[in-house]
Amino acid sequence: xxxxxxxxxxxxxxxxxxxxxxxxxxxxxxxxxxxxxxxxxxxxxxxxxxxxxxxxxxxxxxxxxxxxxxxxxxxxxxxxxxxxxxxxxxxxxxxxxxxxxxxxxxxxxxxxxxxxxxxxxxxxxxxxxxxxxxxxxxxxxxxxxxxxxxxxxxxxxxxxxxxxxxxxxxxxxxxxxxxxxxxxxxxxxxxxxxxxxxxxxxxxxxxxxxxxxxxxxxxxxxxxxxxxxxxxxxxxxxxxxxxxxxxxxxxxxxxxxxxxxxxxxxxxxxxxxxxxxxxxxxxxxxxxxxxxxxxxxxxxxxxxxxxxxxxxxxxxxxxxxxxxxxxxxxxxxxxxxxxxxxxxxxxxxxxxxxxxxxxxxxxxxxxxxxxxxxxxxxxxxxxxxxxxxxxxxx
Amino acid sequence: xxxxxxxxxxxxxxxxxxxxxxxxxxxxxxxxxxxxxxxxxxxxxxxxxxxxxxxxxxxxxxxxxxxxxxxxxxxxxxxxxxxxxxxxxxxxxxxxxxxxxxxxxxxxxxxxxxxxxxxxxxxxxxxxxxxxxxxxxxxxxxxxxxxxxxxxxxxxxxxxxxxxxxxxxxxxxxxxxxxxxxxxxxxxxxxxxxxxxxxxxxxxxxxxxxxxxxxxxxxxxxxxxxxxxxxxxxxxxxxxxxxxxxxxxxxxxxxxxxxxxxxxxxxxxxxxxxxxxxxxxxxxxxxxxxxxxxxxxxxxxxxxxxxxxxxxxxxxxxxxxxxxx
Numbered sequence: 001x002x003x004x005x006x007x008x009x010x011x012x013x014x015x016x017x018x019x020x021x022x023x024x025x026x027x028x029x030x031x032x033x034x035x036x037x038x039x040x041x042x043x044x045x046x047x048x049x050x051x052x053x054x055x056x057x058x059x060x061x062x063x064x065x066x067x068x069x070x071x072x073x074x075x076x077x078x079x080x081x082x083x084x085x086x087x088x089x090x091x092x093x094x095x096x097x098x099x100x101x102x103x104x105x106x107x108x109x110x111x112x113x114x115x116x117x118x119x120x121x122x123x124x125x126x127x128x129x130x131x132x133x134x135x136x137x138x139x140x141x142x143x144x145x146x147x148x149x150x151x152x153x154x155x156x157x158x159x160x161x162x163x164x165x166x167x168x169x170x171x172x173x174x175x176x177x178x179x180x181x182x183x184x185x186x187x188x189x190x191x192x193x194x195x196x197x198x199x200x201x202x203x204x205x206x207x208x209x210x211x212x213x214x215x216x217x218x219x220x221x222x223x224x225x226x227x228x229x230x231x232x233x234x235x236x237x238x239x240x241x242x243x244x245x246x247x248x249x250x251x252x253x254x255x256x257x258x259x260x261x262x263x264x265x266x267x268x269x270x271x272x273x274x275x276x277x278x279x280x281x282x283x284x285x286x287x288x289x290x291x292x293x294x295x296x297x298x299x300x301x302x303x304x305x306x307x308x309x310x311x312x313x314x315x316x317x318x319x320x321x322x323x324x325x326x327x328x329x330x331x332x333x334x335x336x337x338x339x340x341x342x343x344x345x346x347x348x349x350x351x352x353x354x355x356x357x358x359x360x361x362x363x364x365x366x367x368x369x370x371x372x373x374x375x376x377x378x379x380x381x382x383x384x385x386x387x388x389x390x391x392x393x394x
Numbered sequence: 395x396x397x398x399x400x401x402x403x404x405x406x407x408x409x410x411x412x413x414x415x416x417x418x419x420x421x422x423x424x425x426x427x428x429x430x431x432x433x434x435x436x437x438x439x440x441x442x443x444x445x446x447x448x449x450x451x452x453x454x455x456x457x458x459x460x461x462x463x464x465x466x467x468x469x470x471x472x473x474x475x476x477x478x479x480x481x482x483x484x485x486x487x488x489x490x491x492x493x494x495x496x497x498x499x500x501x502x503x504x505x506x507x508x509x510x511x512x513x514x515x516x517x518x519x520x521x522x523x524x525x526x527x528x529x530x531x532x533x534x535x536x537x538x539x540x541x542x543x544x545x546x547x548x549x550x551x552x553x554x555x556x557x558x559x560x561x562x563x564x565x566x567x568x569x570x571x572x573x574x575x576x577x578x579x580x581x582x583x584x585x586x587x588x589x590x591x592x593x594x595x596x597x598x599x600x601x602x603x604x605x606x607x608x609x610x611x612x613x614x615x616x617x618x619x620x621x622x623x624x625x626x627x628x629x630x631x632x633x634x635x636x637x638x639x640x641x642x643x644x645x646x647x648x649x650x651x652x653x654x655x656x657x658x659x660x661x662x663x664x665x666x667x668x669x670x671x672x673x674x675x676x677x678x679x680x681x682x683x684x685x686x687x688x689x690x691x692x693x694x695x696x697x698x699x700x701x702x703x704x705x706x707x708x709x710x711x712x713x714x715x716x717x718x719x
Contacts, residue, residue, distance in 0.1 A: 117467075147499040158467070159499055163491050169457055170492070173464020180446055181468070200488075203457035210452055364502040365536050367560035371588065371635040373536070 037237065038283060039263055040253040044311040046319025048258075057262035063326040069110060069257050070317045070327070071335055073102040076126040077314065078339040079135045082346045083125075083142070087292040091350050092142045096123045100255070100287030103313030104220045106130060107260025108188065108282070111268055115156070115185040117178075119171035122160040123220075124190050131157040135342075136349040145356050165191055165198030168217065172204040175213035175271070186271035187215040188264070194225025196241070197233045205245040205277070214271035216264065217242075217279045220254060222286035227299040239281035247277045254284025255313040285311075358384065396579040402435050402572035404546040405511075407580070408553035409436060409473065413443045419557060420465060421448040422458055423475030423511075432477055433513055433572055455485035459510065463492055466506045471557060479514040480523025486531075493562045494537030505560045509553075514542075515606045515656045516703055517570035519696040526693055527657035532564050533634045533666075540633040541587060542566035544608035546576030548631060551584035559587070566633075568606035588632035590640035596626030599650040599716055602641055602667065604630040607654045607704060614709045625713065633663050641667065642674045649680040650716045654704050659687040681719035684712045 041051055041058065080098050087095040098105060105126030112118060112130070120127055128138055132155050140149030141160065148159035161167040171189030178185050195201055196219060208215050221238055223230055230238070242249030248270075252263040260282055267278035285308040289296050321327040362377040399407065412419045421436055421443075427450040430437030440448035451458050455476060462472035476482045482489075489510065496504050516525030532540050539561050543549040549567070556563040585591070593608065594615050601611040608629045615625040626648050630637060645651050651671055653664035664685035671683055686704040694702045 146501065147495075149501070151503040152467070152500060153503065159496075159504075161492075163487070166460065166488065166492055169460025169488065170464040170467060172457075173461030173466075174468045175464070176461060177465045177468025177470055180470075199484075200456055200460060203452070203454040203460065206452050206454060207457050207461050364498045364500075366539070367497050367502070367505045370536075370539070370561075371637070 037239075037251050038253050039250060039259050040256050041258040041262060042256045042316055042320055044255070044316050046316045046323055048320065051259075051262075054259065054262040054266060057265040058258050061258075063324075066317070066321060067327055067331060069106055069261070070314070070321060071338075072106040072110070072126070072129060073257065073314045073317065074335055074339055075342055076102050076106065076129050078343055079129070079346055080125055082343040083139060084288070084292060086139075086347065086350050087142070092139060092292075093144050094142050094291050094293060096142075096291045097288040098123050098125050100285045100308065100313070101220055101222055102126055103257035103317075104218075104254035104260050104282035104284050107257040108218050108264040108280070111261050111264035112188060113185070113268070115183070116268065117156045117158070117171075117174050117185065117187045119158045119167040119174070119187065119189045120160055121164070121167065121190050121192060121195070122162050123192075124160070127190065128157055131155040133157050136346055136353075139346070139350055140353065143350060143353055145353055165195035165200040165204075167191070168195070168201050168204035169207070171215050171217075172208045172211075172213050175208065175215035175277075176211050178214055179211065184272045185214070186268045187213075188218050188268070189215060190218050190220065192219065192225065193221040193223065193230045193233055193238060194228065195219075196238050205242070205247075205279075208277040209245045209247055212274070212276040214274070215277045216267040216271060217277060218264065219279065219281045220284055221281050222254075222284050224286050224290070224296075224300065226290040226294060227296075229300075237281070239279055242277075242279035245277075247279065249279035249281065251281045251283055254282030255308075255311045255316070257313060257317060284313075395581060396577055398575050399546055399578055400573050400575050401543070401546045401549045401568070402433055404550040404576070404578050405435050405553055405567065406437055406439070407578070408550045409439060410442070411580070412473070412554065412557045413439060413447060416471065416557075418469060418471045419447070420470050420472045421475070422451050422462060422472055423449075424451055424453055424458075424477050426450060426475050431475060433569065435511075435513075435567070435572075436475065455481055455483075456488050459485040459488040459493060459508070462508050463488065463496070463506055466508050467504065471507045471509075473509040473511060473557060476510060476512045478524045479512055479526040479528055482510075482512055482528065485510075489532070489538070489562075489564070490535050494535045497561070498537060506562050507557070507560050508562045509556045509559075509565050510562070511565045511567060513569040513572070514566045515568055515570055516693060516699050517606065517656075519699070521696070522693070525696075525699065527566075527655065527688065529564075529566055529633050529655075530657055530662050533663060537562065538634060539563045539588070540566065541631060542568065542605035542633060543631065544568065544571065544603075544605055544629050546574070547578045547582075548629075550578045550580065551582070552587060552631065555584065555587040566605055570606050571609065574609070588635050588637060590628050590630045590632070590637040592626060592640075592644065593629045594625070594627040596624040596648060598624045598648060599652065599713060600626045600628055600641070600644040600648045601652050601654060601709070601713075602628045602630055602644075603654040604633060606656060610704065610706065610709065611654055613706055614713065617706060617710060618713060623713070623717070636663070636667065636670075638667075638670055638674065641671055645671055645675045646678045649678050650719075651679075651683045652686060652709065652712045652716055653683065654686045654709055655688075656703055657687055658690055659685045660690045662687055681716040684716050686712045
């Protein structure tokens with residue numbers, strides 16, 4: 001029996017329909033956390049499970065570091081919730097929430113080294129946090145004051161990329177450059193289940209394999225590409241695609257921060273050791289809408305979300321911290337206060353964010369200038385100045 | 395040192411010099427290594443600089459440009475070859491969406507000094523997708539610079555300047571002129587990259603062209619001279635930016651302008667030139683700006699290309715019409 005035919009049958013099996021709020025939506029099977037294909041180190045109940053292959057990558061983790069991962073996830077979720085609220089208040093034009101994907105992003109983000117380079121999509125707010133990008137910098141493009149508000153080279157965190165999958169090629173090229181330089185840094189490229197269908201992603205797999213580039217492809221399979229379920233993108237589990245390109249692919253519980261940390265560390269170490277690319281499929285769930293403009297009630301069932309709520313990435317770490325006495329009430333209370341302070345800081349920063357100068361239209365179009373841009377800037381300036389004349393009574 | 399060489403060889407020498415003087419310069423493309431490219435423009439470069447700097451790539455144009463962007467982010471200066479004009483479109487998204495915009499989106503923090511070489515144009519009897527002139531499709535995109543040399547010396551120096559540019563440059567190589575020989579002085583001090591040049595002075599009418607059509611316009615001017623007409627020929631050299639000042643100066647003198655390119659006339663660079671020169675030179679013009687170029691039809695089979703492409707008679711016909719006003 002081929003893999004394809006198995007997947008096709010599974011896909012047919014899960015194609016039953018249910019009616020929600022008068023809309024026909026697809027009820028889908030939720031993955032089992034005991035799936036042998038899925039690397040999991042921490043169960044939804046907060047139980048640490050042994051894994052012969054990946055335990056060593058988190059073996060030395062201290063209680064302090066565990067609390068750190070928990071803190072990262074809580075603060076990222078708080079920041080994300082604040083941004084969603086700011087969109088609802090009209091302060092942002094749009095927001096792409098990462099709700100539910102905190103473990104995938106914090107686990108993988110914390111696996112990177114300072115000299116590694118990150119190529120995100122537009123939803124990697126948690127990875128940005130790990131890289132030290134100020135969260136308020138992420139909001140400029142969603143408020144409409146710029147198209148990317150940070151210097152990629154100050155944190156080795158490239159600008160958000162909106163066109164799906166394009167950045168995987170940039171990541172591959174960057175990794176080819178690292179190899180040419182003889183450096184032992186690595187690159188991590190983020191993308192989603194929807195992007196896996198893009199030609200650029202396929203080409204980045206080909207190039208990275210052919211040149212043995214030190215890159216980790218980190219696919220957050222959050223099950224939905226706006227309204228399209230993963231079944232619309234693939235007949236085989238996404239991680240299995242790597243095999244056809246000649247490099248390993250692993251599926252990890254994307255709601256398990258320890259597993260994501262361990263698997264990404266392993267993959268980055270492979271890259272550093274000259275063993276080439278790896279595909280990591282972080283199996284997770286987009287708990288919210290695609291963006292604030294989306295309405296998931298039109299295409300998916302509440303039951304599915306509820307099933308994933310039981311696997312919350314933050315709750316399981318809290319359970320583990322409490323059961324192992326690694327954190328006390330004081331820690332959680334302090335973190336709650338820190339969360340609120342972050343929300344307030346973000347809120348105030350967004351509201352204070354000035355509109356760009358009108359002439360910003362013409363800035364940085366070229367590095368070395370361009371005669372037409374200069375000419376049009378001058379025309380625009382004269383046009384603007386014509387209003388000053390009117391106001392001056394001429 | 396001045397030496398006579400073919401246009402293709404001039405680009406080869408220019409790439410060699412760039413590879414030699416800057417370890418960050420890379421050559422990438424399909425068949426650019428051992429084969430030296432299908433037109434041999436990169437001949438011998440891999441042998442001398444190694445396969446880490448002269449890189450045979452998988453057959454995936456988006457991948458070529460996309461990875462070149464990543465290499466540029468890492469500090470390299472990739473010069474990528476698109477094998478033929480009609481093959482560039484798989485890379486169009488990376489060029490338009492990523493390469494052109496990164497400098498602006500990063501507020502000037504990221505520079506992408508990537509050169510995309512495209513052998514372009516017809517006249518060589520090729521099969522479908524091997525004879526197109528897509529320069530206007532790129533000129534419409536802010537963030538790109540577009541140049542096209544017409545002779546060996548320009549090919550050499552404009553390539554040097556394109557590689558040194560911190561902006562992405564689409565370098566259109568007139569493939570039917572690859573074998574035309576010209577004097578190249580590798581010690582000269584070149585003029586600015588985006589400046590047009592008067593290649594023949596005249597008083598009655600200006601012919602403006604770039605790349606493969608410059609030679610044709612010189613032939614047209616020679617033919618017209620036999621009929622007592624004194625045409626000025628302008629080699630525009632750069633399509634974005636366009637040197638409107640030089641066109642204006644010429645038209646203020648001759649009062650008539652015909653723009654010639656192989657690309658389709660409809661929404662072609664000639665349309666932009668006509669609009670702007672009409673605006674700048676309205677009171678100087680004795681005739682509307684006329685255009686000679688390809689038709690609004692797919693590039694035809696090779697046995698029809700002579701009818702499709704601007705030739706001596708079609709350009710002379712336009713000259714006659716402009717002078718008749």
